[in-house]
Amino acid sequence: GALEGRRWPQLDPECHERLMVFVDFAAPGSREGTVVGAAVTDLGSTVSAAPELRVALAGCGTVGGGVLELLTDLPDVRVTGVAARNIDRARSMAPSRVALTTDPARLLDGDPDVVVETMGGLGAAHELVREALGRGLAVVTANKDLLAEHGPALRELARRHGGWLGTAATCGGGAPMLERARRLGRRHDLTVLRGVVNGTSNWILDRMSEGQDLGAAVAAAQTAGYAEADPTADIAGHDAARKICLLAHAAWGLDLPPARVAVSGLEDIDAKVVIEARHRGRHPRLVASARRVADGVHASVDVRFLPPADPLHGVAGVANRLELRDDKDERWLVDGLGAGRWPTAQAVLADVLAARVRRQSSRTNEEWVTELRRTGS
Numbered sequence: 216g217a218l219e220g221r222r223w224p225q226l227d228p229e230c231h232e233r234l235m236v237f238v239d240f241a242a243p244g245s246r247e248g249t250v251v252g253a254a255v256t257d258l259g260s261t262v263s264a265a266p267e268l269r270v271a272l273a274g275c276g277t278v279g280g281g282v283l284e285l286l287t288d289l290p291d292v293r294v295t296g297v298a299a300r301n302i303d304r305a306r307s308m309a310p311s312r313v314a315l316t317t318d319p320a321r322l323l324d325g326d327p328d329v330v331v332e333t334m335g336g337l338g339a340a341h342e343l344v345r346e347a348l349g350r351g352l353a354v355v356t357a358n359k360d361l362l363a364e365h366g367p368a369l370r371e372l373a374r375r376h377g378g379w380l381g382t383a384a385t386c387g388g389g390a391p392m393l394e395r396a397r398r399l400g401r402r403h404d405l406t407v408l409r410g411v412v413n414g415t416s417n418w419i420l421d422r423m424s425e426g427q428d429l430g431a432a433v434a435a436a437q438t439a440g441y442a443e444a445d446p447t448a449d450i451a452g453h454d455a456a457r458k459i460c461l462l463a464h465a466a467w468g469l470d471l472p473p474a475r476v477a478v479s480g481l482e483d484i485d486a487k488v489v490i491e492a493r494h495r496g497r498h499p500r501l502v503a504s505a506r507r508v509a510d511g512v513h514a515s516v517d518v519r520f521l522p523p524a525d526p527l528h529g530v531a532g533v534a535n536r537l538e539l540r541d542d543k544d545e546r547w548l549v550d551g552l553g554a555g556r557w558p559t560a561q562a563v564l565a566d567v568l569a570a571r572v573r574r575q576s577s578r579t580n581e582e583w584v585t586e587l588r589r590t591g592s
């Protein structure tokens with residue numbers, strides 16, 4: 216997947232018949248980078264080490280702290296700075312050489328290659344991401360609110376200045392939903408996206424089916440670390456609405472504002488109805504869906520009582536699942552943990568590694584073309 220979409224030099228047909236290209240795939244985070252071209256692996260000379268990647272991290276809370284721990288374990292990755300509201304907490308987690316600040320804008324003083332934004336919100340986060348993309352940097356964000364409000368402008372900013380915006384962590388947690396929707400959207404005429412994309416609502420609905428009312432179920436989710444102090448975005452369906460907008464953009468390249476999604480959340484559901492449905496073998500799930508139509512996209516979020524035959528019926532706990540269908544009724548499913556510190560942190564890390572591949576690939580391609588011209592291949 217990391218090689219997909221890369222541009223290779225156009226060679227004449229005669230060259231295609233004569234050229235053998237060796238590909239040496241490195242493990243993620245290894246000291247040796249993946250090499251495409253006339254390189255020799257363990258059978259001969261060694262492959263040169265990958266250049267150091269400089270990463271700045273804005274936000275050191277639940278997700279950001281997990282990202283920091285993962286980054287500090289990687290070779291050839293150096294965290295240049297961490298912005299956090301709680302400096303003492305960040306200091307206990309960060310290596311001693313890392314600069315700490317309460318001002319996210321100061322992170323750019325460390326000349327990073329990648330800026331990771333996990334602090335959330337639309338104020339300082341928006342300013343930092345705009346500035347970084349305007350400088351042509353790679354930005355990785357887990358901030359679905361930011362993308363829902365400013366996604367089109369940020370993508371255009373990245374395009375104009377040669378930056379890159381990694382958004383895998385904004386939808387699906389450990390499930391690669393955006394990546395799958397984007398790739399399938401290139402190859403198939405997708406017509407329907409339909410998924411359980413908010414793990415917190417799953418967990419709450421499961422508690423309600425066991426007899427708890429909504430308030431008690433939300434409190435239990437907060438104690439378990441699945442719900443925020445203000446759980447409105449989860450239980451009212453706003454989080455799922457933002458995610459279906461992001462998925463629609465990935466699949467169809469269309470900007471769907473969250474205001475155009477018809478939303479009905481958990482607060483509209485009677486706990487007795489949930490219990491009765493569960494006794495009949497139907498699982499209550501907050502389902503987000505989008506359908507491609509002639510005039511654009513119709514999207515909705517609401518609680519559905521799913522029968523056993525439904526592909527989304529078996530989604531348990533905080534797991535997420537996305538169903539994608541094309542015009543021939545071919546179907547694909549994407550599964551993974553959708554809530555919690557580590558699934559989200561790992562999705563952020565995947566984008567950081569993708570940014571490193573992107574940074575190295577242009578250099579590798581240029582060197583390859585130079586070598587072909589030099590040798591006359």
